[in-house]
Amino acid sequence: MAQRRGKHIRALLALASALLFSGLLVLAGLDAGRSRAHAAAAPIAAAADQVLAQPRSYLYQDATVRGQVLRLWGQHCFALSSHSVHQGLLIILDGQTAAEANLHPGQRVEVAGQVRPVARAELQALRPLMADVSGDTLLALFSGDPYVLAHEVRPLAGRSPQP
Numbered sequence: 001m002a003q004r005r006g007k008h009i010r011a012l013l014a015l016a017s018a019l020l021f022s023g024l025l026v027l028a029g030l031d032a033g034r035s036r037a038h039a040a041a042a043p044i045a046a047a048a049d050q051v052l053a054q055p056r057s058y059l060y061q062d063a064t065v066r067g068q069v070l071r072l073w074g075q076h077c078f079a080l081s082s083h084s085v086h087q088g089l090l091i092i093l094d095g096q097t098a099a100e101a102n103l104h105p106g107q108r109v110e111v112a113g114q115v116r117p118v119a120r121a122e123l124q125a126l127r128p129l130m131a132d133v134s135g136d137t138l139l140a141l142f143s144g145d146p147y148v149l150a151h152e153v154r155p156l157a158g159r160s161p162q163p
Helices: 002-041 048-053 118-126 137-144
Strands: 044-047 064-074 077-081 089-093 108-117 146-155
Touching: 044 137, 048 064, 048 089, 064 089, 064 146, 089 137, 118 137
Parallel strands: 044 064, 089 146
Antiparallel strands: 064 077, 064 108, 077 089, 108 146
């Protein structure tokens, strides 16, 4: 009888241990899932050259892009310089103008926004922001490249030529 009771207790202890171990695995999985979701939600930081070199890696993702202003294209558009692409990376500002951000060629900036493909439909949808720029010109220059629909642009510390 005592031997039977001992087997019963061992079986119950094994079952309780298995349940406890399963619960710990579930908690570890939930914590890992939260970590991955948090990492996926964090914006990617990249240089303009990186975005232009591997556009598929950045498309439709929030990113913070660093670079130097190459050229201003009206009130809401400018390009960041690139070593690999002559025309640079197109940036379209949504919510502020280049004048409000006090942008000038040669200035080092950090742009926060979403990387998107340059396409006719994209540019037509952004027509209100580009009233002073020809969409056809931008399409001809930047077609096939990504652009950043930016909600914020910040100057970076360091030496930048003044206008």
